[in-house]
Amino acid sequence: MDNVKKGVNTICTHTGELEDKTFKGAVSPLYMSTSYAFEDVDVKRYPRYFNTPNQEALCKKLAALEHTEAALIFGSGMAAISTALMSFLQAGDHIVLQQTLYGGTYNFVVTQLEKYGIQYSFTEGWTVADFQREIRPNTKVVYLETPSNPLLTITDMTGVVELSRKNKILSIIDNTFASPINQNPHDFGVDVVLHSATKYMGGHSDICAGVVTGSQEIMDQVFQTAICFGGSLSDYTVWLLERSIKTMGIRVRAQNENAMKMATYLDNKSEVEKVYYPGLETHPDHELAKSQMNGFGGMLSFELNPDIDVSLFFQHLKLIKPSMSLAGIESTMLSPTKTSHALMSPEDRKKQGIKDSLIRFSLGIEEMDDLTKDIEQALEQVKNLTVHA
Incomplete structure (x- = not known):
């Protein structure tokens, strides 16, 4: 069954679940420890390293839902967004962002990036031509959001991806409004897919979390930034989120x-x-x-x-x-x-x-x-x- 393509509700319910080997319970057990053994173990676990049992299990589910190789779960959507951007941008780089996007992302860009010597520009609209007009020789990332918050504009993902690849630029998308149920940007070639998991993944207005997904190579790079920024999620919230995604x-x-x-x-x-x-x-x-x-x-x-x-x-x-x-x-x-x-x-x-x-x-x-x-x-x-x- 592991090699058979599963339906989305099956992935939501079963992929990444932890087996309760002690009592044979039907749901994943919760491991609350923040301190794990380091001798004679295969993995040295620590919450800020995103590798506690519950974190690892949930990330498998998230990657499966977005059809990517790997994923990381964060303490909020903005933690996911800021960590992803700072993983691929450094002093002297430039990023092109869609004009219509979440206000929190906009605020992060205009108040923080210049401190690090990172240049940015916003498109006039949300067409491929709008993105193309803003590309510079030092552009390293294009950032899109479709459907956008709050005007529900739709961006041509295939067109933006083709433009990005032609210019050897990384593409990042905020897929929060759609959720993995309605849209899978990685299938269209988008490199990095972000979510505020507070929204449709949590679904009950009681969880704050964020998600970054992509290839293993990309996520290895995100991980190196993430362990420095410290935006990990408590295992109790990780467990609640895994439970909530089952009905997404x-x-x-x-x-x-x-x-x-x-x-x-x-x-x-x-x-x-x-x-x-x-x-x-x-x-x-x-x-x-x-x-x-x-x-x-x-x-x-x-x-x-x-x-x-x-x-x-x-x-x-x-x-x-x-x-x-x-x-x-x-x-x-x-x-x-x-x-x-x-x-x-x-x-x-x-x-x-x-x-x-x-x-x-x-x-x-x-x-x-x-x-x-x-x-x-x-x-x-x-x-x-x-x-x-």
Whole structure:
């Protein structure tokens, strides 16, 4: 069975699990020790070296899910992102980054890289031509995010990979919004695949973690940086994450279904000015998304009409939680200008098209009828308050 290609739910459930040889339990045992023997052992284990039994087991599962040779698990998505970038960049190097990307990544780049003598530039858009225009003789990395946070732009992975290889540049992608269930960038040739495992891998809004995956050669290089930065994850959280990933395939597909229905519903609402969701045929990159995604994801964004107060709308939601982060089994909304992209200047947010009226919507697994009723009543409350003001 080991040499047979397994389905994604089988990988989620079984790959990398530890055998309970003492009591024959059905789930992986948890090894909490931070101190292991060094004499007469095959592996000298230490949590910061990413090689405790639970860490090693989970990394096998993560690599299998992203169709890569190896993986490392980190204490947060930003720990994964920053470690990966600093593994392949040094003084005098240049990196090209997609314009539309997570605010935390943007903040790391603009506040930290210059300290190390690393140059950077952002693309004007997210097409292959946009990336090509920014490449310099000292460019060592191109960084993309598709679907992007929060506008769900879609980048042509094959085109960017071809451009990168032609110029002997490493390609890195943040695959958080898609998850390995909806997209496997390594299959398209992307060298390094990153995740905030806090999101769809954790899935229950109670775990903070990050993932880097790639070839063994690439991950050996990431490891050398990672042991210096110390962004390892506690074994208890590693164990919880391994447990959570078992249901990721089922959860994400349910969230995909809800997001598609919700995008269609919002697209027909008079109170909504615009909906951003790659599953809609009106999305400018719908066909591209179809060609490189297995599902369109559980995330969407929408803009309310200017006459509707976003804060009041949030206040009157009863079921959907106005809450930071995303990808939990419960539906949540947030304002990117106040949360995920708050560290960006208003001018930079404007360049990306992030307005104050924009709402990022993470679909959970609730019944669609209950979600739409909650939106309807919140909109009615806001309109009534506006009329009587």
